[in-house]
Amino acid sequence: METLTKTVAVVYFSPTDTSKKVALALAEGTGAKEIKEFDLTTDESVSPIVCDADLLVLAAPVYAGRVALQAIQRFQRIQASGVPALVAVVYGNRDYEDALIELRDEAEKLHLKVIAAGAFIGEHSFSRKQMPVAEGRPDASDLQKARELGQKTVLKLAQGISEETLWVKGNVPYRAIKEQPTVAPVCLEGCTLCGKCIAVCPVHAISKSPEGKIETDAAKCTLCCACVKKCPFGQRVFDTPFTKYLYENFRERREPEFFL
Numbered sequence: 001m002e003t004l005t006k007t008v009a010v011v012y013f014s015p016t017d018t019s020k021k022v023a024l025a026l027a028e029g030t031g032a033k034e035i036k037e038f039d040l041t042t043d044e045s046v047s048p049i050v051c052d053a054d055l056l057v058l059a060a061p062v063y064a065g066r067v068a069l070q071a072i073q074r075f076q077r078i079q080a081s082g083v084p085a086l087v088a089v090v091y092g093n094r095d096y097e098d099a100l101i102e103l104r105d106e107a108e109k110l111h112l113k114v115i116a117a118g119a120f121i122g123e124h125s126f127s128r129k130q131m132p133v134a135e136g137r138p139d140a141s142d143l144q145k146a147r148e149l150g151q152k153t154v155l156k157l158a159q160g161i162s163e164e165t166l167w168v169k170g171n172v173p174y175r176a177i178k179e180q181p182t183v184a185p186v187c188l189e190g191c192t193l194c195g196k197c198i199a200v201c202p203v204h205a206i207s208k209s210p211e212g213k214i215e216t217d218a219a220k221c222t223l224c225c226a227c228v229k230k231c232p233f234g235q236r237v238f239d240t241p242f243t244k245y246l247y248e249n250f251r252e253r254r255e256p257e258f259f260l
Helices: 018-029 069-075 099-109 140-158 196-200 241-249
Strands: 007-012 034-039 055-063 084-091 113-121 206-208 214-216 257-259
Touching: 007 018, 018 034, 018 055, 018 084, 018 113, 018 140, 055 069, 055 099, 055 140, 069 099, 084 099, 084 140, 099 113, 113 140, 140 257, 196 206
Parallel strands: 007 034, 007 055, 055 084, 084 113
Antiparallel strands: 113 257, 206 214
C-alpha cells in the first residue's frame, strides 16, 4: 500500500542535538519520500514557516518539566493548518512532567491535529564525565523506538483522523516555571577564541569583547549548555551542584513513552 505520508515536515529546537536526532528518526520511520527539515535552534527570524506536508513532526527539549520557552516562541511561526502532527519532547532522564501535554496543546493552537506523541531521553545538559546523566542518549535503541513510533503514526493516519484530542501524560494547569538563577557557563584559560560557542548559542548570549575575550550575558543564558557540549577543545564549562543531585537520583535508565 502506498504511504499517505509522501512528505514530512520536521520542525525542531535542539541546542545539544538530542531533539534533532529524535525528530529525524521519527520522520525516517514514516517512510516518507521527502523530508523537509526546519532547524529553529539559532533561528530568531519572525517570518512564517509554511509546512506544506502530509505530516508534521515537532520536537523540543524539556527544561524543568516544561517545553523550552524559546521553542514555544519559535514554533509560533509555523503555518500548517489542519496538518496531522507527531509531537515529541526530549528530557534528561529525570521527568518530562507537563512538557508533552504542553507541546500537544501548543500544536493544537497552531491548528495542527496531533495524532501521536512521544517522550524520549537525551543526555542531560548538566551531565559531565565524572557524573554522567543519560550519557550518549538518545542511543541506537532510542532511535529505533523513534522510528517505530513514526511507522505507527503512519498506520494510524491511514485509519483516519479522530476528532478527539489525543490523551498524553501531564497536568493542566502546567507546573509553574521557576525563576532561573543568573549564572552561565564560562571559558577556561585554554580557550582559543574559535567562536564555536558564539555560533551555537540559541539565544545569542555569547559574544567576543573588543578586548578579544569571550563574554556571556548570564541574564539571557538558558543553561542549555550547547556551548559546553560543542566546544571543540573542552574549554567551556558549567559547574552546578544540581549535576550531583541528578547523578545520585536519576541514574536508572528510563525508556521512551508513546501515545497514539
